[in-house]
Amino acid sequence: MSKTGTIAQLRKEGRRxxxxxxxxxxxxxAGIPVIETRLAKNQKEAVELSRKMxxxxxxxxxxxxxxxxxxxxxxxxSLKNASEVRTAFKEILDGxxxxxxxxxxxxxxxxxxxxxxxxxxVGTSKDPQFGPVIMFGLGGxxxxxxxxxxxxxxxxxxxxAKEMIEDIKGYPALQGYRGKExxxxxxxxxxILKISKVMEENPEIKELELNPIMAYKKGALAVDARIILExxxxx
Amino acid sequence: MALxxxxxxxxxxxxxxxxxxxxxxxxxxxxGGYVVIKSLxxxxxxxxxxxxxxxxxxxxxxxxxxxxxxxxxxxxxxxxITGARSVPGILRECVEKGVRACIVVSDGFAERDEExxxxxxxxxxxxxxxxxxxxxxxxxxxxxPAKGLIPNPYEMGYEKIKHGxxxxxxxxxxxxxxxxxxxxxxxGVSKICDFGNKSDVDECDLMEYLESDPSTKVMTLYLESIKxxxxxxxxxxxxxxxxxxxxxxSGRTEQGAHVSASHTGSLALDEQIFDAACKQSGILRLxxxxxxxxxxxxxxxxxLPKGNxxxxxxxxxxxxxxxxxxxxxxxxxxxxxxxxxxxxxxxIFPGLGKRIVDMGPPMALINNYMxxxxxxxxxxxxxxxxxSIFNVIWTGPSGEFxxxxxxxxxxxxxxxKPIASWIYGPRLPFVREMTYRLEELGFPVFPDIEMAIKALxxxxxxxxxxxGDQ
Numbered sequence: 001m002s003k004t005g006t007i008a009q010l011r012k013e014g015r016r017x018x019x020x021x022x023x024x025x026x027x028x029x030a031g032i033p034v035i036e037t038r039l040a041k042n043q044k045e046a047v048e049l050s051r052k053m054x055x056x057x058x059x060x061x062x063x064x065x066x067x068x069x070x071x072x073x074x075x076x077x078s079l080k081n082a083s084e085v086r087t088a089f090k091e092i093l094d095g096x097x098x099x100x101x102x103x104x105x106x107x108x109x110x111x112x113x114x115x116x117x118x119x120x121x122v123g124t125s126k127d128p129q130f131g132p133v134i135m136f137g138l139g140g141x142x143x144x145x146x147x148x149x150x151x152x153x154x155x156x157x158x159x160x161a162k163e164m165i166e167d168i169k170g171y172p173a174l175q176g177y178r179g180k181e182x183x184x185x186x187x188x189x190x191x192i193l194k195i196s197k198v199m200e201e202n203p204e205i206k207e208l209e210l211n212p213i214m215a216y217k218k219g220a221l222a223v224d225a226r227i228i229l230e231x232x233x234x235x
Numbered sequence: 236m237a238l239x240x241x242x243x244x245x246x247x248x249x250x251x252x253x254x255x256x257x258x259x260x261x262x263x264x265x266x267g268g269y270v271v272i273k274s275l276x277x278x279x280x281x282x283x284x285x286x287x288x289x290x291x292x293x294x295x296x297x298x299x300x301x302x303x304x305x306x307x308x309x310x311x312x313x314x315x316i317t318g319a320r321s322v323p324g325i326l327r328e329c330v331e332k333g334v335r336a337c338i339v340v341s342d343g344f345a346e347r348d349e350e351x352x353x354x355x356x357x358x359x360x361x362x363x364x365x366x367x368x369x370x371x372x373x374x375x376x377x378x379x380p381a382k383g384l385i386p387n388p389y390e391m392g393y394e395k396i397k398h399g400x401x402x403x404x405x406x407x408x409x410x411x412x413x414x415x416x417x418x419x420x421x422x423g424v425s426k427i428c429d430f431g432n433k434s435d436v437d438e439c440d441l442m443e444y445l446e447s448d449p450s451t452k453v454m455t456l457y458l459e460s461i462k463x464x465x466x467x468x469x470x471x472x473x474x475x476x477x478x479x480x481x482x483x484x485s486g487r488t489e490q491g492a493h494v495s496a497s498h499t500g501s502l503a504l505d506e507q508i509f510d511a512a513c514k515q516s517g518i519l520r521l522x523x524x525x526x527x528x529x530x531x532x533x534x535x536x537x538x539l540p541k542g543n544x545x546x547x548x549x550x551x552x553x554x555x556x557x558x559x560x561x562x563x564x565x566x567x568x569x570x571x572x573x574x575x576x577x578x579x580x581x582x583i584f585p586g587l588g589k590r591i592v593d594m595g596p597p598m599a600l601i602n603n604y605m606x607x608x609x610x611x612x613x614x615x616x617x618x619x620x621x622x623s624i625f626n627v628i629w630t631g632p633s634g635e636f637x638x639x640x641x642x643x644x645x646x647x648x649x650x651x652k653p654i655a656s657w658i659y660g661p662r663l664p665f666v667r668e669m670t671y672r673l674e675e676l677g678f679p680v681f682p683d684i685e686m687a688i689k690a691l692x693x694x695x696x697x698x699x700x701x702x703g704d705q
Contacts (some may be wrong), residue, residue, distance in 0.1 A: 042455065104480040127505060127510070129461055129463075129464030129505070130464035130465060130467075130468065130508055130512060131464065131465050133508055150511075151507050151508055151510075152511045152514075152515060153464075153468055153508065153511055153512055153515060156515075160514075163514065164511075167514075171457055179675065215430045
């Protein structure tokens with residue numbers, strides 16, 4: 001399925017929100033490193049996929065009607081064995097159905113727990129004056145409380161990508177401190193440049209967020225992602 | 236959405252008209268068409284001037300025409316000072332007459348109320364259909380000193396502006412000749428433009444025009460808003476690759492942005508996003524109104540530095556340390572001079588061959604000091620370890636060194652490295668005179684240490700941007 005094909009298909013279904021699973025699939029096709037994520041339709045499939053990927057795993061609800069998956073009990077992390085996966089699968093479905101009985105549910109996504117790294121965020125939005133812009137920041141408290149983020153206007157060149165990473169106050173944290181491994185800056189630049197290209201080529205995308213991306217000494221991996229499309233009328 | 240004329244941003248009729256019609260108020264006073272005509276005549280404007288007003292026959296020796304239709308010649312530029320409601324009708328007549336550019340000084344448009352906004356939309360529509368460019372409304376207008384084109388609507392108290400390389404543009408009349416003492420400056424300007432409400436001609440049009448204007452080497456702009464963000468980014472990227480662009484942007488705070496949006500009638504701008512646009516295009520951002528006029532001087536008459544290594548010549552160590560601290564903010568470093576230069580300096584006076592070349596001690600002890608000073612200044616300027624020079628000048632109690640300093644600086648004209656100077660002394664008249672005369676020679680003098688260093692920092696930053704490490 002082509003990139004535009006995915007979006008065209010969603011449009012036909014009258015949807016604006018891509019599930020985490022769909023978002024990752026789309027981003028993977030665009031060449032962005034995302035953690036391997038598969039969709040399980042039932043408990044048995046979830047257990048099989050978990051065994052294949054290797055424990056511990058994470059299970060997340062796949063529903064286009066739920067943007068904030070964890071608010072409705074739709075996320076279970078660090079599941080260590082088959083019985084934990086079975087229980088988690090049931091709890092996720094029961095919990096989300098109770099909370100939102102009319103939500104359409106595609107299944108439950110299964111992914112290996114990512115090795116911990118330095119958490120960063122890459123997101124995009126649209127500025128009324130400058131059009132699509134890209135945001136970069138360190139994950140968690142840095143973005144949410146300290147608003148330590150940098151912006152650039154799309155399209156970006158390599159220098160823009162490098163400078164926007166260096167611009168954040170928390171940049172020294174990416175260079176490694178107190179024995180923590182440094183982050184692979186060129187890998188993060190590559191992700192930023194690819195997202196810039198995705199936004200240029202897909203004006204239908206309103207917002208996109210990779211949160212978190214785990215940055216390692218070598219490479220980086222998007223662990224969660226979401227994409228929201230523009231209103232049909234605003235295009 | 237920005238309305239674009241098919242002629243793009245060719246603003247030649249605006250800045251270089253062969254004829255001007257001045258329509259409206261002709262009563263003598265400190266404001267109005269009478270002042271405009273007087274300013275044009277005083278500044279030596281060579282083109283034709285046609286006053287237009289049905290109630291007059293003659294003003295300042297010129298025939299007054301009842302309407303623009305009655306003017307027997309072709310008109311390039313029209314300046315309107317009438318009530319807002321009569322502007323659309325006058326513009327229609329201008330279009331019929333084939334006028335290409337118009338300065339609408341009149342206020343009472345989008346900055347005032349809903350009716351004003353409607354009037355503004357109407358005049359923009361007339362201009363767009365008629366292939367006419369509008370500066371304003373609500374503007375103090377433009378100036379092109381090289382052509383004696385100073386159609387200033389306010390009494391300014393002086394007649395001429397020195398022609399130079401700096402273009403000053405703003406969304407305010409605070410940069411126009413009645414507000415700023417251009418007549419008293421040692422350096423000159425190439426163009427002045429107050430956008431007013433920016434209904435048509437905007438920052439992008441100006442940047443594009445100035446990009447190919449041979450007399451402009453640097454442009455400095457004060458903006459409250461941007462009319463078209465994507466065009467701004469595209470245009471500024473291209474212009475900056477040819478000439479430095481310095482921008483002071485107000486409305487950084489939420490309240491500032493709100494007040495700006497209501498008084499210019501334009502969309503408020505997200506500060507972080509605007510900052511990103513400047514970083515991506517290499518625009519140099521200013522922080523104060525004073526910098527708007529001071530910092531461009533380093534680009535107007537000095538070469539760009541080849542790197543970030545700063546040489547400091549001073550009369551006290553304290554100034555040198557302040558300069559080093561300030562330089563660090565802009566990535567300037569103060570290296571040791573080459574061993575050859577250090578040796579020569581030590582031979583002149585022990586302790587002179589340091590990172591900061593401190594002239595204080597030798598000055599107090601060496602007889603016939605000025606020839607030595609001249610030698611030292613040239614030696615440091617030519618040193619291969621230095622890319623730019625911060626030179627401090629002490630006027631002395633009675634300005635006794637002034638002529639000598641000027642002689643030395645004359646010998647430095649054409650140097651391949653930028654020199655920023657700061658002048659101090661116990662008597663303000665000497666500081667002022669020396670500042671004026673050095674700037675006349677093309678050597679920028681800054682009002683304090685910090686601004687001199689910032690100017691060199693920006694020059695180094697711009698040289699790096701232009702060097703194209705993209």
